[in-house]
Amino acid sequence: MSLTPFLGKVLMVDLVKGLSVTFHNQSEKERITEQYPLERPVVFARYRGQPRLNVNPETGESLCIVCNLCALACPEQLIVVKGERNPATKRKEVVSWTYDLSRCMFCGLCAEACSTDALELTQDYEMALYSREGMVLDQAALERGPEPVRYAK
Amino acid sequence: MLESVLNYLKSGVTPGEAGSQLWATIYIVVIVLGVSIAVIAMNWLERKILAHMQIRLGPMRVGPHGLLQPFADALKLLIKEDIIPANADKLVFWSAPVVVTMTAFTTFLVVPFGRTHAVTDMNIGVLFMLGISSLGVLGIIMAGWSSNSNYPLMGSLRSSAQMVSYEVAMGLAIVCAVLMTSLQTGTGTLSMIGIVEAQNAQGTWFIFKFFPLGFLAFVVFAIAMVAETNRAPFDLPEAESELVAGFHTEYSGFRWSLFFLAEYSAMLAVSSIAVTLWLGGWLRPFANTLSGPAWDLAFSLIPGLSFLVMAAGCFLGTIRMPKIVQMRAQVIGLGVFGALLGFVGLVLLLPGVRERVQDIFWFVAKVACFMYLYIWYRGTFPRYRFDQLMKVGWKVLLPIGLGVLILTALVGMRQELHDMLAAVVGGTR
């Protein structure tokens, strides 16, 4: 055994090296914890979160044309769209639109399939609920977007 | 009444020496309370320091910077359901944590926090501490055996083997220190107070004595004591990744918290031995180089000042906390805590108090360094395997301990040896 490794072993250089790493990481600027309700994570534009049905901002009409493509694309078959043709405008209009959030895995295939800009997975991530009841979203809830419970005074 | 109190305070002896039952009781109560508070503080500090090493924040929600977290946990543990497994040996299961806690606390009987701040000055103090602290293993075996479950059994068997092995190395290292007390002054002692006095008389802490012999003995002890208290990297009896929780797997609630209490007080106890034997106990640092009344005064101010610095840290913390409504209670709490620390610091600056208290401060400060080391090790090192642990104990520490012991004896007796050799050589001539 040559001298340097031997000395290193006797003086426990390997252990000291490790100790110095943990010691240096104690500094305040290394800390990465986010204190969640106070600090909120940055969510990027492509994030696939809570689904939303978009409405035409000027008229408030739903952009959905009841083409049923999203329901066909969904691997979990959790979207049910029912519509009927309005004889006046000759356009299909939504009768019921449900989205079962409890089974959704946020793969984004529905939004990709949407032929208009109606269905979109938004950047809202606070979707937790206390029971499964509220997890089947109807058209109104989807257009409204999530309303997370806030525990502020 | 007041007179007797003052008389005792002036006497400068421990309650044991004074033969005062009353004062002994008071001391015991104070020590039990103090150790419990220290364990609570350790709990918080360990979480915080470990978290910071792991680039986390640690507890932040219960109280400012999680200061009340240990209390919240203690409350939770107290009101938890008390579970005794159906197939456990109930009596043994019940008594195991009691044994462990009792032994852990009993060791503090002879720990000298200062010249007069020990319950008694036992003339076999070191032996007493070693003996009692090794009784703790009994409780661990009881816990493991009575749980009637595989993981606790393996944990307790590991623990017993480990503690017994490392006690040997530990004992050798202690003998080195005891040997050093008998040098120069000529009278060896096993009394904890006597050992510190010997260091005072010899003008050096034993860690620096016969460099590097004292240091080596200290290192042997420092490693053995980590193993003795089942802490990382020797925490095999409770290795959570292998044995779930080791010997206390089946324990919950208050019984579990007793194990916790015992573990931390055992850490404090062995650190106290280390401090007493090698780091000059309650003696202030640089007692021989920086001597004189001015230095004495300066060092006696340090306890109070350090509390004031901590208080200032707290106030700084209140300023840096986020200024929002939800955090107001926390800010106020931190401010109050800072004020409390500041008040303690000011009290410690009073002339009457500071002389009596600085011994305790230095002792506690040294023990605190060891506690930090414990946490630091835990944050850094992987865990040894059982056979490797035994190898370190028997094949590394034991020979080093023996060697240091023999060398210490030889170096200490060099004058006598020289004389003897001269006599022999002279005789033959």
Place this chain on the structure above:
Amino acid sequence: MKPATPAAHKPPAAPPKPEGPKPEPWESELVTALKQQYGSGILEASRYLGQPYLIVDSSILLEILRRMRHEEGFDYCVDITAVHYPKREQQFDIVYVLYSFPKNERIRVKARIKDGEHVPSAYPIWPTANWLEREVFDMFGIVFDGHPGLKRILLPEDWHGHPLRKDYDILQQDKEWVHINLGIESGQ
């Protein structure tokens, strides 16, 4: 030569889409040698999309595998699996994916077996076959003779049926459980 796919029993009413690549005969020394030795035991040797495969008679399966392992250098058994064709007489295709480290080649050896027919275990040739065969047993109910411990691996011991068979209804077990434990007809 029959195509190695279920198209054989599919109604030929498929739309006239552009035809995909066809399996082409696989010519190599290995195939020639095998054909010489086993004759009609080698039912088919083809390539599909550049991936060679052999279809052999189940009676000589073990022999072929052993030869592949020890003489042809296919030392690594990548995967063993099965495919169920309920409409065929020989309901199961059992597929061995083999790889040769020295040759950097991958081939598939397939055998067709009837429902209930036993297959010799490849465990003595490749120890890795142990769990892979257990999985095939678990999912298809194909019994391997000479396997050291053929029991279910992914599903619990008390599971009924073999779920990757085409006739296995995914709700079957669920319905039964619901019926027994909750006393209702269906949990869906």
Place this chain on the structure above:
Amino acid sequence: MSQPIDTGYLDLDSKDKTFLDSTEMVLNMGPQHPSTHGVLRVILKLDGEKVLGTECVIGYLHRGVEKIGENRTYTMFNPYVDRMDYVAAVSNGLGYCETVEKLLNVEAPPRAQYIRVIMTELCRIASHQVWLGTHALDIGAITPLFYAFRDREEILRIFEKYCGARLTTHAFRIGGCIYEAYDGFEEDVKKYCTFFLPKLDEYEELLTTNRIWVTRTKGVGILKPEDCIALGVTGPVLRASGVKWDLRKAQPYECYKNLDFEIPTGINGDTYDRYLVRIAEMRQSVRILQQAVERIPTGPIMAKVPKVIKPPVGEVYHSIEAPKGELGYFIVSDGSTQPYRVRVRPPSFVNLQALDTMVRGMLVADVVAVIGTLDIVLGEVDR
């Protein structure tokens, strides 16, 4: 000819045959155990602390992925494969997409290939980071876990920016990628490379020379190369035994043939070598990333694939080098929109089989170390 290796069956009823034979203990490790990485149950037969034999009980996380695949269209099945090896979801998706592309006889355009390679290599680093953290945690070092997860966070951020999800990414589609690289993608990856290398040194400072780490891992769970091959073990475990085999080199897919990297191998095939190999692999991945980022071509990211995917009748086996080993897909098409049969050849499942060979005669603590070093993900073992 190699000896058949006993891969572990315990005769649990046969203990206590005679009075003096009663020293064996059966220890049930898992499914709820801190270091079985999920819900693996290992039944250990022990003599004191020495392991006489093991038996793995798996399937607690079985979700029937293969059955689901038969009931979904090709496009719909894509998100499900992410949920097998959930710490390396991108690799799963890549393997599946490539296999279907092979069945369709199309190839992703070059730009898509580069994006895919960058994503998969990032994913390999992320997967190895999870492995490093949990493996170190099993051996008792708790801190590397947090450092590894901190650095993995940066990768997940890139994933989220690129495809909108952090873990189960669903990043690729059959025929290429659906997401164009976002603005600053290249810069992010480059920044990550420069950020990560010092961090990797930091992990190494904590572990590589640490005497406790070395004694805990050297000579533990040795796998000889011939055993590796007989047991079908692949990935870093195989390479640590000295077999220089990596599908990225042996049968290059995507654009790996244009990229310059090395295959790190070990010598002894023990836990320490596997650790070194994985660390070296992370360095190689950084190297690949640096090259790939420089060379990303412009162009389309999606090949011409019909909207409804209907591969011609046929079957195909294709495999890629996932972080854990050879991840293969065997897909049988009957010409319809749904696969007739999807078989996944999971690396973790096959690698886990080597556990018994590796731990026999070792101690209980080594079982934990070996489970960690095999780098299994129970989601993939059980599917």
